[in-house]
Amino acid sequence: MYNPVGVAAIGLGRWAYVMADAYTKSEKLKLVTCYSRTEDKREKFGKRYNCAGDATMEALLAREDVEMVIITVPNDKHAEVIEQCARAGKHIYVEKPISVSLDHAQRIDQVIKETGVKFLCGHSSRRLGALRKMKEMIDTKEIGEVSSIEAVFSNERGLELKKGNWRGDPATAPGGPLTQLGVHQIDNLQFLLGPVARVFNFGKPMYTEVENITVNQTLLEFEDGKQAYLGTNWACPGVFSINVYGTKANLFYQLDFSWWSNSDVTDEHSTLIKREFASMSDDPDNRILRDVKVDFESVNHLRVEVEEVADVIRNGGETEIGAEASLRNLAVVLAAVKSVHEKRPVEIAEIIG
Numbered sequence: 581m582y583n584p585v586g587v588a589a590i591g592l593g594r595w596a597y598v599m600a601d602a603y604t605k606s607e608k609l610k611l612v613t614c615y616s617r618t619e620d621k622r623e624k625f626g627k628r629y630n631c632a633g634d635a636t637m638e639a640l641l642a643r644e645d646v647e648m649v650i651i652t653v654p655n656d657k658h659a660e661v662i663e664q665c666a667r668a669g670k671h672i673y674v675e676k677p678i679s680v681s682l683d684h685a686q687r688i689d690q691v692i693k694e695t696g697v698k699f700l701c702g703h704s705s706r707r708l709g710a711l712r713k714m715k716e717m718i719d720t721k722e723i724g725e726v727s728s729i730e731a732v733f734s735n736e737r738g739l740e741l742k743k744g745n746w747r748g749d750p751a752t753a754p755g756g757p758l759t760q761l762g763v764h765q766i767d768n769l770q771f772l773l774g775p776v777a778r779v780f781n782f783g784k785p786m787y788t789e790v791e792n793i794t795v796n797q798t799l800l801e802f803e804d805g806k807q808a809y810l811g812t813n814w815a816c817p818g819v820f821s822i823n824v825y826g827t828k829a830n831l832f833y834q835l836d837f838s839w840w841s842n843s844d845v846t847d848e849h850s851t852l853i854k855r856e857f858a859s860m861s862d863d864p865d866n867r868i869l870r871d872v873k874v875d876f877e878s879v880n881h882l883r884v885e886v887e888e889v890a891d892v893i894r895n896g897g898e899t900e901i902g903a904e905a906s907l908r909n910l911a912v913v914l915a916a917v918k919s920v921h922e923k924r925p926v927e928i929a930e931i932i933g
Contacts, residue, residue, distance in 0.1 A: 582607055582608055582894075583894065584606075584607060584608055584609055584610040584890070585608065585609050585610070585647050585648050585671075585889075585890040585893055585894065586610055586612045586643075586645040586646050586647045586648070587603070587609050587610060587611050587612065587646070587647070587648050587649070587650055588611075588612060588613045588614060588615065588634075588640050588643070588646045588648070588649050588650070588670075589611065589613075589614040589615070589625065589631075589649075589650050589652070590614070590615050590616075590637070590640070590649050590650065590651045590652070590653060590661060590665070591615075591616065591651060591652040591653035591654075591661075592614060592615075592616040592618075592621040592622065592624075592625045592652075593652060595652045595675060596614075596625065596650075596652045597625070597628070598841045598843075598882070599650060599652060599675075599882060599886070600625075600628075600629050602843045602844070602880060602882035602883040602886070603650070603882070603883055603886040603887070604629055605844075605883065606883055606886070606887055606890075608887045608890040608891070609648075609886060609887065609890055611629050611631045612631055612632060612643070612645050612646060613626075613631055613632040613633060613634050613640055613643060613645075613646060614626055614629075614631055614632070614633050614634070615633070615634050615636075615637060615640045616633075619633075619635070622634075622635075637661075637664060641664065641665065641668035641670060642668075646670060647670065647671060647893060648670060648671040648672070648673065648698075648889060648890070648893065649665045649670045649671070649672055649673070650673045650886065651665070651672065651673065651674040651675065652674075652675045654746065654752070655677060655679060655680045655752065655753070655759070656679070656680050656681070656684070656746075656751075656752050658674055658678065658679045658684065658688065659679055659684035659685075659687045659688055662674060662688050662691065662692075662699075663687065663688070663691045665697075666691045666692060666694075666695040666697045666699075667691065667695060669695070669697065670697065671697045671698040671699070671889060671893050672692075672697060672698070672699045672700070672889075673699075673700050673702060673885070673886055673889050674699075674700075674701055674702065675701075675702045676701055676702050676703050676704075676763055676764065676767070676906065676909075677701070677759060677763045677906065677909065677910050677913065678701045678903065678906035678907055678909070678910055679910060680751070680752060680753065680754055680759060680910075682907075682910070682911070682914060682931065682932065685903070685906070685907040685910050686907070688903055688907075689903040689904060689907055692902070692903045693903075698889055698892050698893055698898075698899060699889075699899065699902055699903055700885060700886075700888060700889045700899040700900070700901055700902065701901050701902070701903070701905075701906035701909075702882075702885055702886075702901075703763070703764060703767035703768075703885075703901050703906065703909065704764075704843070704881040704882050704885050705764040705765070705767070705768055705820075705881065706767055706768050706771045706900075706901075707879055707881040707884050707885055708835070708846065708847055708850070708879060708881050709847040709876040709877045709878050709879045710833050710835075710847065710850055710852045710874075710876050711768060711771070711772075711822075711833075712876065712877070712879070713852060713874060713876035713877075714772060714822070714824060714831055714833065714852070715771065715772055717831065717854075717874075718772055718773075718824065718826075721828075722828070722829070723824065723826030723827075723828050723829040723830070723831060723854070723856075724826040724827030724828030724829065725826060725827045726772075726773065726806055726824060726825065726826050727806065727807070727825050727826070727827070728806065728807045728808060728809070728825050729769060729772065729773065729806075729807075729808040729809070729822065729823065729824050729825070730808070730809045730811075730821075730822070730823040730825075731765040731768065731769060731808065731809070731810050731811070731821070731822045731823075732765075732810070732811040732812075732813075732819050732820070732821045732822075733757070733761040733762060733764055733765045733811075733812055733819065733820050734757065734761065734811065734812060734813035734814070734815075734816050734818065734819045735757075735761065735813075735814065735816070735817070735818040735819075735837060736814070736815065736816060736817055736818070737757075737760075737814050738756065738757065738786075738787070738788050738790075738794035738813075738814025738815050739787060739788065739814070739815055741788050741789065741790045741792075741794075741814075742789060742790075743789055743790060745790065747760065747790075747792070748788070748789075748790025748791065748792045749790075749791075749792060750791065750792050750793070750917075753792060754913055754914060754917045755781075755783060755793050755796060755812075755913055755916055755917045755920075756783070756785075756792045756793040756794050756796070756812075756814055757793075757794065757795075757796065757812035757813060757814045758783070758793070758796050758798070758812050758913045758916055758917070759913055761812050761814075762796065762798070762810055762812035762913065762916075763909050763910070763912075763913055765810055765812075765822070766810065766909050766912045766913065767901070767905075767906075767909045768822065769800065769808050769810070770905075770908065770909065770912075772824070773802050773804070773806050773808065774802055774803060774804060775802065775803045775908065775928070776800050776801070776802055776803075776908075776912050776915075776928055777801050777802055777803045777927065777928055777929075778800075778801045778915075778925050778926060778927045778928065779798060779799070779800055779801075779912060779915040779916050779919055779925065779926050779928070780798070780799045780919050780924070780925040780926070781796055781797070781798045781799070781915075781916035781917070781919040781920050782796065782797045782798075782920070783795065783796040783797070783798075783916070783917075783920045784920075786815055787815045788814070788815070793917075793920065794813070794814040794815055795812075795813050795814070795815060796810070796811070796812045796813070796916065797809070797811060798810040798811070798812070798916050800912070818836075818837030818838060818840075819837065820834070820835040820837050820840070821833060821834050821835070828856065828857075829854050829855060829856040829857075830854070830855045830856075831852065831853070831854055831855075831874070832851075832852070832853045832855065833850065833851070833852050833853075834850060834851050835849065835850040836849040836850065843880045843881050843882035843883060844880045844883075845878075846880075846881055847876070847877075847878040847879055847881075848878055851873070852873070852874040852876060853871050853872065853873060853874065854871070854872045854873075854874050855869055855870070855871050855872075856869070856870060856872065857869060857870075858870035885901075888900065907932065908928070908932065911928050911931040911932045912928065914931050915927070915928055915930070915931050918930070918931070
């Protein structure tokens with residue numbers, strides 16, 4: 581029988597509820613308490629999920645029944661909260677991105693190494709069934725050699741931004757949708773193709789009252805020479821897509837973004853198509869293509885990543901997306917922002933050495 585890991589939720593905004601809806605259904609985790617500086621938030625969350633609420637972080641971290649914390653505080657507060665939890669010996673799940681500044685990400689990396697606690701940054705989209713299948717098809721050369729990938733993650737949130745909103749501030753959301761949306765695809769691209777080496781980005785504010793970038797067109801080159809395009813846009817209805825171009829076949833993936841937060845059925849609202857040659861002739865005008873639907877396992881992408889932390893707590897090992905990997909995802913975002921300001925390609929080595 582699995583001995584469930586005692587969990588505390590820290591930060592009780594909208595996403596804390598989305599996450600709790602996923603992980604409270606797992607036999608591997610038991611939500612025991614929560615924390616927010618606001619008493620009403622603690623009471624509301626505790627009532628919904630039948631857990632306690634602690635009035636201070638110190639009280640929460642002193643609890644022996646809390647082994648792991650799930651952190652969904654604002655991005656620029658990640659470092660201070662993670663440091664406090666890690667030094668109290670609590671294992672950590674934190675929502676992406678790891679931070680919005682390199683020095684904060686490096687602080688997190690250092691405290692994880694010093695304390696030895698288990699750590700995972702929540703880049704859940706690489707857990708989607710279709711992403712796992714695409715990775716398999718790339719690695720086995722089923723589609724031949726990959727030349728390039730196109731990835732898009734966009735929604736309409738920028739059209740709603742007002743002055744004073746943290747998403748409209750370049751300091752708290754560098755690159756706008758690159759921080760909030762694009763970092764998912766950056767993680768996917770590095771999962772599929774390996775480390776990014778350099779970035780060139782066009783980005784600017786559009787159709788908004790805030791100064792921050794709301795539309796980005798980002799070109800990426802990987803260490804092995806492959807290339808990718810990443811589009812991130814805060815001024816259109818939701819889009820989540822990945823197109824992979826191979827020498828034998830292409831892959832076209834579409835996800836209905838409106839089901840993103842319903843992680844138990846997200847995969848059921850997506851499609852993966854392989855376009856291949858039905859017949860190949862020496863005559864280029866006599867070659868026929870066909871589209872084949874690709875089946876893949878449906879995965880609860882939010883639950884499985886939290887369960888992974890529980891598994892390594894109980895069984896040892898390391899998580900798939902630790903501090904170093906999530907720091908590298910942030911570095912691509914920061915390189916893209918630097919590219920906009922300096923109007924040139926930026927090497928990832930310029931950001932993290």
